[in-house]
Amino acid sequence: MEMTGAQILIEGLQREGVERVFGYAGATICPIADALLAAPKLAYTLVRTEQNAGHMASGYARVTGRTGVCIVTSGPGATNLITGIATAYMDSIPMVAITGQVPSVQLGRDIFQEVDITGATLPFTKHNYLVKNAAELPRVIKEAFHIASTGRPGPVLIDIPVDVQDQLVTEVEFPQDIRIRGYNPSVKGNDKQIANVAKAINGAERPVICAGGGVFLSHAEDALREFAEKTRIPVVTTMMGLSLFPTEHPLNMGMIGTHGNVSANKALAKSDRLIMIGTRAADRAIFSPDEIQRRMPIIHIDVDPAEIGKNMLPTVPLVGSAKVILRQLMDRDLHVNCGAWLEMLQEMRREELNRTYPEKEGYVFPGRLLRLLGERLREDAAVCVDVGQNQIWSCKHLRLNGSRFLTSGGLGTMGYAIPAAIGVKSAQRSRQVVAVCGDGSFQMAMNELAAIVAHKMDVKILLLRNGVLGLVRQSQVQAPYHGPYGVDLDGSPDFSVIAAAYGIPSLHLDSEAQTEETLDRFLAMEGPALLIAEVSPDWKTTD
C-alpha cells in the first residue's frame, strides 16, 4: 500500500478514532488539507486565529474524554497556537497538535514561515516530534496519542515538514502496539499505600476531601461521588474540580483558594485530615502549603508522581489513576464518623448559598445573575467560563445543578470561553452550551462568532460588560498599587452590533427586576445569542 505522508497522517488520525479536527490553513499544510479533502468523514472546523484551534480542541477533549486535535501551518500559525497548547498543558488536557513545517532539507536557514516549534514548545508539551521521514509517521501518531491520553494527559506536538507530507512511502505499516521505553505511567495504587491511606482516613475527626481536575481527567466523577457519599466526608474542590458535585449537594462545601468560597476555605482551615485527589495543590488553591503540612496529615493521590511533594510534602503519597484508586479504597474497611463536623460546615455553606447581593441602579450584580442563570440551565448543560472577574464570580456564584463547568485554570488564558464552547458544541450538538465572558475576553475571541455561525451552533454567550479589565483593576485600586492603569477598554464597540454583523441577535440587561425574564428569553432563543449584562466597574469579586 503506497501513501504520502499526509495520507498516512489522516489515516492514522482516523485509526485513533479522531472524528473532528480544528485548524487554520497555510502553505505548509496544503498536502494535509488535500488529504482531508479526500476524507470527508473527518470533520473540520476552521478557526479565525490559531490559538482558538487549541481552545476548541480543549473543550472538545474535556467533554468527550478523547484527545482533541488541531492542525495549523508553520511559522506564525504554529507560534499562534503556542498559547492554546500552553493552556492545555497547564490543565493537563489530552491534545495532539499538528504543525506544518518548511521542507526538511531547508531547516535551520530561516526559510519563509520557519520556526523551531519543537524547541519553542518544549516547556508546554508532554512530548513533541519533528518527523523527517514519513515512514515513521504511523508509529509517531500512535505514540503521540498514547502519550497525550495516558498517565497525566497533556498536549503532544507533531511537526511535519511539507516535503515529508508529500513523501511517498511504499510499504506503510500501522503498528498495532507500541512500546515506549521511557514512558510507563502508573495506574493502580500500591496496595500497601492504599492500606496506609485507609488507616489515615479512619483516624480522622474532621477530614476533608479536596478534589481537582484530575478526577475529571481520569473519569472518576462517579467513583468520587460514591466514595464521598459512602464515607460522608465533606468535599471541597479547586477551580478545575468545580461541577464534580452539584452546588447544592450536601457534601459540597465549594471552591477553595484565593478566590474561593468562605465555607470551603473554612473547611480546609479547620480540618484535621486533608485528602487530595487529582489536584496538584497549586498556589491559587492552597496559598499556604507550609502551614497546612505543619498542621495536619495530608494524603495526596495523583497520577503524576512529580506533583506529589512538589508544592507540599504529603504524609501518605499515593500514585495512580484516581478512578482505579477510589475503587481500591472503597474495597477497604472505611469507618469515618464526622457527622458533627459535616453539619457545622453545612450550616456555614447554607448561609453562604442564601446570601444577598449588592444592588446598583443601572447594573446587575453578576453573583445574582449567575445564580439565576445556573438555576435555569438544563442538568446536562455545559458552561464555559473565561478568565477574570467573570470567572471568579462564576466560580463563587454560578449554581451548578449537574451542569459541567469548564474554564482555563492553570494558565488563566483570556479568550478561552467562546472557542471552548464551540469545541464542546462540536462534540455534543444537542447539549445546552453557554459561554460566560467579560468584555476584555470577548474581544479576544469574538472573531470565532464566525465559526459559530458557519456551523450553525446554538451557543449562548453571556457578556458581563463593565468597560474595564476588572480583575486587574481590582488589584490596582488597592495597596500596594496606586490606581487603575491600562485597564480601560476605551474604544470598545457596541457588542450587539458586532453580534448582528455575524447575524447573531442580542439582548441587554441593566436592571435586576428584568433578570429572570431576560434569562428565560435568552435561553429560549433558537440558535446563538448574546446577552450583554451591565456590570459596575467598581464591583469586586469579594463583594
Added chain:
Amino acid sequence: MKQTISVLVENRAGVLNRITSLFSRRAFNIDSLAVGVTDDPSLSRITIIVDNDNTVVEQVEKQLYKLVEVIKVRTLDENALIGRELMIIKVSANKNNREHIMTICSICGAKVVDISPTSMTMEISDTPERVRTFEDMMRPFNILEVARTGVIALQKGAGKI
C-alpha cells in the same frame, strides 16, 4: 552540598536540549553536565552535578522521569562513587619556572601535552577535588586557558544503572 545524578537516556537528536531546557524552566541549579554514549549505542549517560542546598534533588529526579527519552535516573551515593573530571590547562611558562611547574605536575599526576617558548599545556584527569587542587597550584603561573569536561561518575560495586 553537591549531589551526583546519573541519567540514562535514549541517544536521540535533541535529548540534551530537552534536559537542559527542563533544568532551565524548573530553575534547577546545575554545576556541571557531561554526556556520552554508553556501550549500548542507543543509550547515552548524562552525569549531572546539582547543588543540594538550592535544588530539591527528589524533584529533579521526578521531573526528569517525565521526559519520554529518560529511561533511568539515579542519585549516586556520594560516599560510594567513582567520579572523574578531565581538565586541559594552559599556563604561561618559560625556562625560569618550567621545572617548578613540572614538579607540581609530577606531584598531582598531570601530564604535559604541549609546550611553547612562553607556555605549557597540561592535562589532568582525577577526582574533582584533586583537579581543583591542581588548578589552584597553577594559578600563580598565570593561567591562559582552561577547558574542563564536567564530572562523570559511576557507582562503586557490581550494580548498574
